[in-house]
Amino acid sequence: MRADAFLAAADALPLGSLDALVGAGGLVVVAPHPDDESLGCGGLIAAARAAGRRVHLIVVSDGCGSHTHSRLYPPEKLRTLREVETMRAVSILGLAAEDVTFLRLPDAHVPSAGPVAEDAARAVAQAAAACGAGAVFVTWRHDPHCDHKASAAIVTLARSHMPAVRVYEYPVWGWTLPPETEVGPAPTGLRLDVSAYRATKVRAVAAHESQTTDLISDDPQGFRLEPAMIERLCGPYERFVAVLA
Structure with a gap:
């Protein structure tokens, strides 16, 4: 099936x-x-925490x-900033510090296989066991970013450690794919109505100031989330594509 x-x-x-x-x-x-997490699953996280579920x-x-x-934000300082922003964002969504694990694998070089990927897969499975997870959510395998793929x-590797857990994928950058890109069979899964949490989700996304504002002012080539992208992902529904066994 074509991406569009x-x-x-x-x-x-x-x-x-x-x-x-x-x-x-x-x-x-x-x-x-x-x-x-905020862009793709902010509504899901907020809804789950409002329902008293562990996340x-x-x-x-x-x-x-x-x-x-x-130069103002060399790698270690940028990493710290982005982790602080994440904690601010997820606190808005209802998570505490102990609900978050940072694996700190190298951006743009996250491995899909090998010992480091296997360790990451075990971390996913351990987190699923610790919170009694019924489902794991990860970015869509066809998202046009190497780390999303x-x-x-990594979650596919984790499935052997958590055979009873459902797996879903959420598109983030999928809408930027060339429309004719072949991405496999038609999706199955569900949409979740997150309209009650839209304002909360928008606040969580905005907490990532390094990605949404000119906070880092000395890198004209730096990444910036476009308002249209944020609007696209902060609608009344979140989409979750089921990954079949």
Whole structure:
């Protein structure tokens, strides 16, 4: 199926409840970079916490690839900033510090296989076990960013350690794919109505100031989330594509 048709179908997935999506347990969100959790799953996290469910976030990369030419924010300082922003964002969504794990793998070089990927997969499985997860959520395997693809591959590796846990993928950058890109069969899964949490999600996204403002002013080539991208991802629904066994 072409990417444009796939994503249109994802926009039309049937609506489901949190129970239908996750089952009775908690959930794990796997974010390739600090901010993907808010962009792709901010409504899900807020809804789950409002329902009293346990949620654990795993941030895979160190986020140091967003502003590689900044002298004001060299890599270690940028990593610290992005982790502080993440903690601010997820506190808005209802998470505490102990609900977040930073794996700090190198941004733009997250491995899809090998010992480091296997260690990351074990971290995902351990988090799922610790919060009694009914489901794990990770970025779509066809998102046009290497770390998003690698994070999906890591969760695939983790499945052997958590065979009873459902896996879903959430598109973040998928809408930037060339429309004719082949991405496999039509999606199955569910949409979650997060309209009650839209304002909360927007606040969480905005907490990532290094990605949404000119906070880092000395790198004209640095990454900046476009308002249209934020608006696209902060609508009334979040889309979760089921990964079949």
